[in-house]
Amino acid sequence: MGMKKKGFLLSAIIATAGVVWGMRFWYLNNHAQMPVTETYQMNEVVEYGDNFFNRSGELREGYAIEVKNAKILTYDEFKQKYDITPPEKAAGSYCPEFVVDLEVTIFNRGTENEECGIDLFNTLFTSSCIRMPIDLDLWSSLYPQLGGSYTFRLRENSSMDFHLPYIVENESDARIADRDYMLDRPWYLNISLYPVKKRIEIVLCEQ
Known part of the structure; x- marks a missing residue:
């Protein structure tokens, strides 16, 4: 087979592969199942169910959460x-x-x-443009028995109260999220992402 024919055949194979990849990309983007969003309010007990953040092996079925209060304090006040x-x-x-x-x-x-148990690492506190994690230093000081981990389990048919200390994690976000921004914007505690995105709407008040 001549060099021109070989080159033509190689180009045809590459072009066909590109078309197949493009069609697959289009199909996945137009047929992917998007998560359903469910929004709850403070003082509602929200079941985790079989929903998860990053992998379906996150086992939280049987667990639930209730947000009772939400306040903004300075770091020193906390x-x-x-x-x-x-x-x-x-x-x-x-x-x-x-x-x-x-x-x-x-x-x-x-x-x-x-x-089954709870891992709070991905349980972020969010507005439309700010994502706030739990501060590990404060969390570890509040609950030293957890050994610096965000993960824990509770005994069957039991409950436990926690204080979750969320912070603006960098200077860039801090230039946006001043006290007025914190108090004036809608905020959400995200407790799962897929297949149902569950979030709790939070009303912040001052100390």
Whole structure:
């Protein structure tokens, strides 16, 4: 086979592969199942069900959460309120000005599966353009028995109250999220992403 024919055949194979890939990309983007969003209110007990964030192996069925209160405090006010001493921030490093203190109750409503439990790492506090994580230093100081982990399990048919300390995590976001922004915008606590995106609408108040 001549070089021209070989080149033509190779080009045809590449072109066909490109068309197949493009058709597959179009199909997936137009037929992918999008998560349904369910919005709940504070003081509602919200079941986690079989929903998850990143992988279907996140086992939280049988657990539920209720947000009871939501306040904004300065970082120092939060430390003083709960009489904790988190590690000092390194000199020159970013230190958040505010803490959003979410008072929640988490329930194990009957699951006996010891693999089920809660991981708060992806349970973010969000507005339309800001994503706030739980501050690990404050969390670890509040609950040293967890050993610096966001993950825990509760006994069957039991519940436990927690304070979730959310912070603006960098200076860029802090330039947007001042006190007025925090109090004037709608906020949500996201507890799952797929197949149902469950979120709880949060009304912040000042200390």
